[in-house]
Amino acid sequence: MNAPAAEGRVTRYGPLQGSVPYDVVVIGAGVVGAAIARELARHQRLRIALVEASHDVGDGTSKANTAILHTGFDATPGTLEARLVREGHVLLGAYAAECGIPVEPVGALLVAWDEEQLAALPGLAAKAARNGYEAARIVDADELYAREPHLGPGARGALAVPDESIICPFTTPLAYATQAVRAGVDLHLNSRVQHVTWDPEPASGGHALHTERGPLHARWLVNAAGLHADTVDRMLGRTTFTVTPRRGQLVVFDKPARDLVRHILLPVPTALGKGVLVAPTVFGNVLLGPTAEDLDDRTATHSTEQGLTALHTQGARILPELLEEEVTTVYAGLRAATEEDDYRIDSWAEQRYVTVGGIRSTGLTASLAIAAHVTGLLAEAGLDLGTPTSLPPVRMPGLGEHSPRPYQDAERIAADPDYGRIVCHCERVTLGEIRDALGSTVPPASLEGLRRRTRARGGRCQGFHCGAALRDLLDGELSRQSGELTPW
Secondary structure (H helix, E strand, O other), X not given: OOOOOOOOOEEOOOOOOOOOOEEXXXXXXXXXXXXXXXXXXXXXXXXXXXXXXXXXXOOXXXXXXXXXXXXXOOOOOOOHHHHHHHHHHHHHHHHHHHHOOOEEOOOEEEEEOOHHHHHHHHHHHHHHHHOOOOOXXXXXXXXXHHHOOXXXXXXXXXXXXXXXXXXXXXXXXXXXXXXXXXXXXXXXXXXXXXXXXXXXXXXXXXEEEEEOOEEEEEEEEEEOOHHHHHHHHHHOOOOOOOOEEEEEEEEEEOHXXXXXXXXXXXXXXXXXXXXXXXXXXXXXXXXXXXXXXXXXXXXXXXXXXXXXXXXXXHHHHHOHHHHHOOEEEEEEEEEEEOOOOOOEEEEEHHHOEEEEEOXXXXXXXXXXXXXXXXXXXXXXXXOOOOOOOOOOOOOOOXXXXXXXXXXXXXXXXXXXXXXXXXXXXXXXXXHHHHHHHHOOOOOOOOHHHHHHHHOOOOOOOOOOOOHHXXXXXXXXXXXXXXXXXXXX
16 A cells, blocks of 8 residues: 555645646536545545635535435436436445435435326336336325325325435535545645646646646646536537536525425426425425526526525425425525536547536536546546555534534533534534634635535524624634635
């Protein structure tokens, strides 16, 4: 086994020192890009960088999804997506248990509301079987209402999918990035790639990435830029797909609503996606959404009156009592839809380049399988990976309600009273957790980043009571890191 690699750097400020080429640069530190960097880090002979336009990991599409660990039962059989989601479900389930990522296996019910939808259920069960998932079964209306007594009237039956789970979408990319950095990967944030030049001469180092913070050079390049994957593709002279942002708006209901729903409640899917669902979250809330709106604007992550009205109408049918509960927040995310109903992962060996496009809502589940697939493509294209080795272990902070939180741990509080000093009362987040996040391998650079690491400001008051104290703690740490306060 190789000796442990030196820990990589996390940079946000100042010019990049990019004269020495990296073996591989991965563009995009969402859940997929971070997973790829982590997988490559197992090959310690490689010098790797993960480059991200934002000031944090998982700050794009990855932070605004429905947080479901999919079985892949309803994927299109025979597609790359179907295979990678099926493999990723197993891989991420095991990884989450190992690293402390919150997961709850609540199961799903695909609810039929009319005779046409009811007639579609056997075909969906057969589709699941073609995808290698044999546990799906049809339940009648009586069993459905016994399982979900608060379901709206008129449901005819459902397809039960017992292995669908809910997962923390924030901890997952952060775990990947943390493990990658600890294994030697350099993480360069605030480094939007403005253009890429390619020189096939070996002495040139290959790819020159011109970023907002200066140049980087890479012998091999992986494009996992999400909504901007087609833009990067065109920088490399490729026009294989076009991303159409698909906005999904969601409503988050407060914790008292959690008793109203026991499973992920799914509709019969349409061509635009899985449709509007109701699902519990690992944080104890309930989600309603998403919408599916194809847009031109890749920054349109705002909620709209029309979208929220549509969700209200759908929610009234699915779970009427839910609409009587308090709303904690609303949010919207953009998915990277393309012309084809499949992932767009292609290798260009002559250019030492792999593009990872069209990764939509299933990308969270498939992330580890995508990473293994991309690493295999790089090897096939000629990258000498060397012998893989073990990665340094990581244990992420437990953010889920399914297991004890620090404020409930008397032993931990006795050893360190900061874990008994609550800063965010809505989410019961302690000073010890805030301190740990600020001092972590990949620390936050904003209050939003701090929320994704600790849940602080994620509750009913949305930071009204704790925001000032959190701002002071964050500013002190940012000032120490950079020598000046940041505007984030």
